[in-house]
Amino acid sequence: MQENTINSRQFGILLLMLILGSAFIFVPEGIAGRDTWLATIIASLAGLYVLSVIIILQKIFPGMSIIKISTQVLGKPLGFILGIIYTWLIFFIAVLYLYNMTTFLLIIFPGLSDSLLNTFIVLTIAYVIYNGLNSLSRLSEILIWIVLALVIPAIAIPFFTIAEIKSLTPVLSNIKAVLVGGLFAANWPYGEIILMAMLLPAVNDLKQKSKIIYIWFFIGVILFVLRSILATTVLWEDLMQTTKFPLYEVLLLIRFSTFQRVELFFFIMWSITNFMAVLLSYQSLVLALKDLFSLRSHKTLIIPAGLAIAVFPLIMFPSSVEFLAVESFAAHFHNIIIQLLYPTIILAAAKIKQRKSRNPLDYSPEMSKTAK
Amino acid sequence: MFWFSILFMLIFVILEIKHIWQEKMIKELAVSLFLLLISFAYALELYLNTHFLPNPNRILFFIKPIGDIFMKIMGMK
Numbered sequence: 001m002q003e004n005t006i007n008s009r010q011f012g013i014l015l016l017m018l019i020l021g022s023a024f025i026f027v028p029e030g031i032a033g034r035d036t037w038l039a040t041i042i043a044s045l046a047g048l049y050v051l052s053v054i055i056i057l058q059k060i061f062p063g064m065s066i067i068k069i070s071t072q073v074l075g076k077p078l079g080f081i082l083g084i085i086y087t088w089l090i091f092f093i094a095v096l097y098l099y100n101m102t103t104f105l106l107i108i109f110p111g112l113s114d115s116l117l118n119t120f121i122v123l124t125i126a127y128v129i130y131n132g133l134n135s136l137s138r139l140s141e142i143l144i145w146i147v148l149a150l151v152i153p154a155i156a157i158p159f160f161t162i163a164e165i166k167s168l169t170p171v172l173s174n175i176k177a178v179l180v181g182g183l184f185a186a187n188w189p190y191g192e193i194i195l196m197a198m199l200l201p202a203v204n205d206l207k208q209k210s211k212i213i214y215i216w217f218f219i220g221v222i223l224f225v226l227r228s229i230l231a232t233t234v235l236w237e238d239l240m241q242t243t244k245f246p247l248y249e250v251l252l253l254i255r256f257s258t259f260q261r262v263e264l265f266f267f268i269m270w271s272i273t274n275f276m277a278v279l280l281s282y283q284s285l286v287l288a289l290k291d292l293f294s295l296r297s298h299k300t301l302i303i304p305a306g307l308a309i310a311v312f313p314l315i316m317f318p319s320s321v322e323f324l325a326v327e328s329f330a331a332h333f334h335n336i337i338i339q340l341l342y343p344t345i346i347l348a349a350a351k352i353k354q355r356k357s358r359n360p361l362d363y364s365p366e367m368s369k370t371a372k
Numbered sequence: 373m374f375w376f377s378i379l380f381m382l383i384f385v386i387l388e389i390k391h392i393w394q395e396k397m398i399k400e401l402a403v404s405l406f407l408l409l410i411s412f413a414y415a416l417e418l419y420l421n422t423h424f425l426p427n428p429n430r431i432l433f434f435i436k437p438i439g440d441i442f443m444k445i446m447g448m449k
Contacts, residue, residue: 119376300400304407307380311411316429330432333439
C-alpha cells in the first residue's frame, strides 16, 4: 500500500468521523423545535449534494485537488481567488472545531487553561499528520468501532429509559422553523463535508467503489436523525434550544443505582470524534495551503498552520457571548454560501469545458494545445 | 499562548529549517514564516492584552445582513 493513498472505505470512515465530531453533541438545527428530526433530514440533502459534486469532480479530474481543478477550469486568477476563499473556510472550520473541543474539555477539566489545551491538541494532531494520510486512515479504521460501540448505547439507553415520544407531536407545526433549522444543519455539519475534497485525490479506488462513501454518509445521517429525535424527546424543545451540548445533557439524566456519572463513559466517544474532526480540518488546511501556493511539500506547513489554528480560537472567540454572536447569526450564512457555491461553480465550469473539448469546431488556443 | 507560540516556533526550527535549507524551498519558507509571524503577532497581542490587530471574524459580519433578511422573511428572531 502506498504511503499517501487510501481506499473508499477508509475515506467513508473519515467522513463519518468528521460529521460525528463536528455536531453530534450539538443540535444546530434545534431552532426547528419538535421537528428537529425533519430539519436534520432536509439538511442532509445539502451534504449529499456537496459530497456528490466533489466525487463527480474527482472522477472527471482524478488525482487533482479541488483547488487545482478550479485553477484548471476557471483560469489562474479566478481559481486562485476562489482557492483563497475556500482555504479561509477550512481555516475557520478548523478554528471552530478546536474551540468546540476545548470548550467541551473545559467542562470536564475546569482547571486547565484553554491555551494549554489548544497547544496539546494541535501538537498531538501535528504528530499524526507528520505520519501521513495512510496512518490517519488506519487510525480511524480502529477508532470507528470504539465510536460506534459507544454511539449506539448513547442513543439506545436514554431512548428506552427517559424519552417521551409524545413530545414529537404535532408534526410540522412551524414549517418555516424547519427550513431555518435545515439551513443551520446544512452548514453544520453537512456542508463542512466540503473540506474532505482535499483528501479525495488520495482515494485510489474512487471510480469503482464510490458507493461505499455514500453508505458511510447515510450511516451518519441515520445517527443524526436518531440524535435529533432523542434530544427532542428527552429535553423537549425549550431545554434543547437553550443548552449548549444537548446530547451531553441527555446523558447526564441517566441514572443507575450503583453506576454514577454515566456521561463520562461517553466522553471517550466525544473525545475521539472531536479529535478526528479537528485532525481532518487541520490536514485539509495544510493540503489546501500547499495546493494554493503550488508548494512541493505540505510537511513544512504542519507546524505553522497548527500555530495559527491554536492561536485564533482565543482571538476570534474570546468569550462564549462572542462565539454565540458569530455562530448563531453570521457563520451559518457565511459558510453555507461558500460550501454550496464553490463546488457548484467548479463543476459547472468543468462541465462547460468538457463539452467544449468534445466540440470539434472549438478553436480556443487551450483546446488546440491539448489536441497537439 | 505567547510562550506556547515560541514553543511552536522552536519545533518548526528544529524539524523543518534544515530540510528547507537543503532543498532550497523558498516558497515553503515564505508561506510558513507568514503563518508563524501572523500567529505570533496575535499571540503577542493576547499576552499584552491589547487590541491593535483586527479580529478575523469581522469578515463574517459582511454576510450578516443577508442572514438578517432571511431570518426576517422566515419570521424568526
